[in-house]
Amino acid sequence: MASRRRSTYPYWFVLPAAVVFVTLFLVPTVASFWFSMTRWDLFKAEFIGWDNYRQFFKEPFLIQGLVNTLIYAVLTSATKTVLGLLLAVLLTSGLWMQGFLRSVVFFPVLVSTIGVGITFAALMHPTKGVINLALGYLGIDGPAWLSDPALALYSVALIDIWKGVGLATLIYIAGLAAISPEYYEASRIDGATRWQQFWRVTVPLVRPATVTVVTLSLIGGLRSFDIIWATTKGGPGFASDVLASVIYKQYQAGFYGLATAGNVILFLLIAAIILPLTWWFNKREVDL
Amino acid sequence: MKTKREETKKMKTIRLSAALATAIAVCAGMAQAEVTLSVTIDGNQDTINMMDALTAAYTAANPDVTFEIENRPGGAEGDNLVKTRLATGEAGDILQYNSGSLFQALNPAEQLADLSDIQSNVIDSFKPVVTAPDGTVRGVPFGSAMGGGIYYNKKIYAELGLSVPKTWDEFMANNEKIKAAGKVAVAQTYGDTWSSQLFVLADFYNVQAAEPGFAADYTANKAKYATSPAAMAGFQHLEDVFKAGYLNEDFGVAKFDDGVRMVATGEAAHYPMLTFALGNIKQNFPDNVNDVGFFAQPGPDAAKNGLTVWMPSALYVPASSENQDAAKAFLAFVASVEGCNIMIEANGATGPFLIKDCALPADVPASVADMLPYFQSEGMTAPALEFLSPIKGPALEQITVEVGSGIRPAAEAAALYDQDVEKQAKQLGLPNW
Numbered sequence: 001m002a003s004r005r006r007s008t009y010p011y012w013f014v015l016p017a018a019v020v021f022v023t024l025f026l027v028p029t030v031a032s033f034w035f036s037m038t039r040w041d042l043f044k045a046e047f048i049g050w051d052n053y054r055q056f057f058k059e060p061f062l063i064q065g066l067v068n069t070l071i072y073a074v075l076t077s078a079t080k081t082v083l084g085l086l087l088a089v090l091l092t093s094g095l096w097m098q099g100f101l102r103s104v105v106f107f108p109v110l111v112s113t114i115g116v117g118i119t120f121a122a123l124m125h126p127t128k129g130v131i132n133l134a135l136g137y138l139g140i141d142g143p144a145w146l147s148d149p150a151l152a153l154y155s156v157a158l159i160d161i162w163k164g165v166g167l168a169t170l171i172y173i174a175g176l177a178a179i180s181p182e183y184y185e186a187s188r189i190d191g192a193t194r195w196q197q198f199w200r201v202t203v204p205l206v207r208p209a210t211v212t213v214v215t216l217s218l219i220g221g222l223r224s225f226d227i228i229w230a231t232t233k234g235g236p237g238f239a240s241d242v243l244a245s246v247i248y249k250q251y252q253a254g255f256y257g258l259a260t261a262g263n264v265i266l267f268l269l270i271a272a273i274i275l276p277l278t279w280w281f282n283k284r285e286v287d288l
Numbered sequence: 289m290k291t292k293r294e295e296t297k298k299m300k301t302i303r304l305s306a307a308l309a310t311a312i313a314v315c316a317g318m319a320q321a322e323v324t325l326s327v328t329i330d331g332n333q334d335t336i337n338m339m340d341a342l343t344a345a346y347t348a349a350n351p352d353v354t355f356e357i358e359n360r361p362g363g364a365e366g367d368n369l370v371k372t373r374l375a376t377g378e379a380g381d382i383l384q385y386n387s388g389s390l391f392q393a394l395n396p397a398e399q400l401a402d403l404s405d406i407q408s409n410v411i412d413s414f415k416p417v418v419t420a421p422d423g424t425v426r427g428v429p430f431g432s433a434m435g436g437g438i439y440y441n442k443k444i445y446a447e448l449g450l451s452v453p454k455t456w457d458e459f460m461a462n463n464e465k466i467k468a469a470g471k472v473a474v475a476q477t478y479g480d481t482w483s484s485q486l487f488v489l490a491d492f493y494n495v496q497a498a499e500p501g502f503a504a505d506y507t508a509n510k511a512k513y514a515t516s517p518a519a520m521a522g523f524q525h526l527e528d529v530f531k532a533g534y535l536n537e538d539f540g541v542a543k544f545d546d547g548v549r550m551v552a553t554g555e556a557a558h559y560p561m562l563t564f565a566l567g568n569i570k571q572n573f574p575d576n577v578n579d580v581g582f583f584a585q586p587g588p589d590a591a592k593n594g595l596t597v598w599m600p601s602a603l604y605v606p607a608s609s610e611n612q613d614a615a616k617a618f619l620a621f622v623a624s625v626e627g628c629n630i631m632i633e634a635n636g637a638t639g640p641f642l643i644k645d646c647a648l649p650a651d652v653p654a655s656v657a658d659m660l661p662y663f664q665s666e667g668m669t670a671p672a673l674e675f676l677s678p679i680k681g682p683a684l685e686q687i688t689v690e691v692g693s694g695i696r697p698a699a700e701a702a703a704l705y706d707q708d709v710e711k712q713a714k715q716l717g718l719p720n721w
Contacts, residue, residue: 039714039715039717041375041395041715042371042372042375042376043375043395043398046717055711058707060704060707061683061686121541125538125541126537126538126540126541127537127538128538144538144540144541146540146541147478147479147538147539147540147541147693148540149693149695233481234686235478235481235686235689236478236540236689236690236693236695237686237687237689237690237693237695237696238686238690239695249364249682249683249686251368252364252365252367252368252682253364253367253682253683253712254367254368254371254393254682254715255682255711255715258711
């Protein structure tokens with residue numbers, strides 16, 4: 001379009017935005033590629049080539065962190081998508097006190113993540129936590145949610161899902177509202193059951209919302225850090241470490257170059273997963 | 289406490305504007321008479337008590353010097369904060385931080401002011417742990433030396449007729465009896481990950497008793513945890529107490545404060561810890577202070593039973609401070625007999641001080657009385673490894689949580705820690721790595 005007619009505004013109109021973009025986004029991005037190749041103590045940066053990347057992939061906890069990141073991202077994203085859609089369908093079906101119930105589902109999104117983490121750490125305490133005390137009344141011996149290495153990552157994922165499902169629901173409610181009632185009317189006349197309506201009308205037509213929910217929650221899951229740090233700090237040991245917490249620990253230890261290399265890897269990983277995914281989603285949209 | 293600090297802040301503003309007005313009125317030169325020094329300390333109760341007492345006494349004698357005290361977190365979080373503030377030139381005028389290997393990781397030659405000229409009262413053994421690679425001394429001792437070992441509940445010991453163990457096997461035999469009596473033998477608090485390192489770090493007296501050259505060889509990249517049976521023992525101990533089922537049920541989430549409570553009130557018989565825990569015992573369980581005893585971490589040989597010692601933290605003056613002379617004058621006061629006596633008064637006797645002619649009172653708590661004999665005879669103490677070598681791997685606390693929770697076997701953990709150590713050595717730019 002720009003080539004067909006002259007731009008309405010003079011070029012220097014972009015200057016303020018360009019200055020902000022270059023100084024706050026472009027320069028740091030390029031600089032981080034440089035610093036990831038140095039041994040850096042915030043004062044002196046000694047160029048060491050690919051050593052940081054070699055070191056990072058040698059980290060014994062890294063492979064586990066990488067696997068954990070993928071498990072965590074896929075698990076939280078998938079659950080939020082499915083649960084979000086179901087809750088949205090439920091909350092648009094004209095329930096009693098629907099508005100109130102919608103805000104109840106959305107409420108955890110508004111609470112500070114660190115606050116949620118600290119609260120759940122107390123709720124999930126193996127001997128004094130409310131969850132295990134309640135299970136105890138039912139005669140069930142509750143597990144050590146956050147300190148059992150086999151369980152810690154999944155417990156944190158559960159908290160993340162509880163906190164994030166409201167946003168997915170909200171997006172789906174908006175998506176459902178955009179579907180014209182005529183489709184449901186037409187399918188009803190054709191004799192479709194509610195089940196068939198859900199699968200043949202709702203799910204295909206709510207696709208734009210699904211794309212948004214999956215993309216947002218997957219990116220959120222891949223770079224997830226705050227909730228993990230507030231509950232387990234990646235522990236016990238390295239059992240619930242994800243890429244972001246491994247990177248943070250390198251930074252804490254003063255390995256600034258190594259931490260930067262980790263961030264570059266995280267950036268590439270997210271790009272490598274999200275780019276093909278969006279491409280695939282967009283392609284399918286054209287097919288429809 | 290908070291209101292007091294807020295007041296000081298308000299006072300500072302008033303002072304500053306007053307000073308500014310004076311400066312403008314009478315031109316430059318007058319404003320430097322009054323100075324407010326900003327001090328960053330960790331949040332331990334003992335640290336707070338000592339710093340409050342020292343600054344109050346100093347301001348009483350020098351009314352033109354006031355202080356603004358800020359608490360920082362401990363552990364890795366605190367390391368991060370201190371390093372970042374130093375690097376950005378925002379570390380204030382006085383900084384309290386560890387001596388030894390953590391001090392070396394601060395890049396002291398560039399970041400901290402030279403304090404070589406205020407060392408006349410400092411005992412020589414302290415100076416190496418705050419000496420930069422260029423040979424200049426950069427800190428003064430703050431507080432007393434500590435022991436790393438095992439606190440025990442005297443009531444449980446009396447009840448079960450146990451005696452203080454001199455070897456690891458005796459310690460485990462005691463644990464077995466305590467467990468048989470239906471009590472928690474060893475309290476562990478992996479919710480504060482740093483507290484999981486004790487069995488490894490406090491075993492160093494035994495390591496150097498078996499291999500006197502370990503520290504030097506370790507720094508020179510010749511000795512490794514995984515290949516030295518003596519150094520490996522600490523990791524093995526962690527695994528053994530877990531496997532034997534001696535731990536408290538909530539060991540994975542319990543915090544340092546829980547550990548102190550358990551050993552002070554008799555919920556648990558042992559708690560491996562540094563002796564600074566006494567401050568918390570006094571603060572939270574004043575009635576139980578003399579129910580708690582202390583012994584050095586036992587090794588393989590009863591004849592070679594001694595204590596691993598931690599040097600106290602130090603006070604430093606960041607190179608970026610604009611009030612270096614005033615800060616140094618205060619630090620000289622801290623490193624004097626008078627300053628030492630004020631610290632003893634603030635917390636009671638917690639251990640030997642590193643100031644010449646600074647004597648402890650005769651009346652000390654039971655756990656300190658248990659610790660002092662180690663210092664009084666030759667060869668009964670050894671500094672912890674972090675005071676003999678600049679290298680301490682940053683992931684040790686996660687690795688020891690793994691071993692202590694049965695996630696990773698001791699031998700594998702020791703090898704993993706060796707890799708972590710290598711990373712730190714490279715970051716420090718040491719030769720041979």
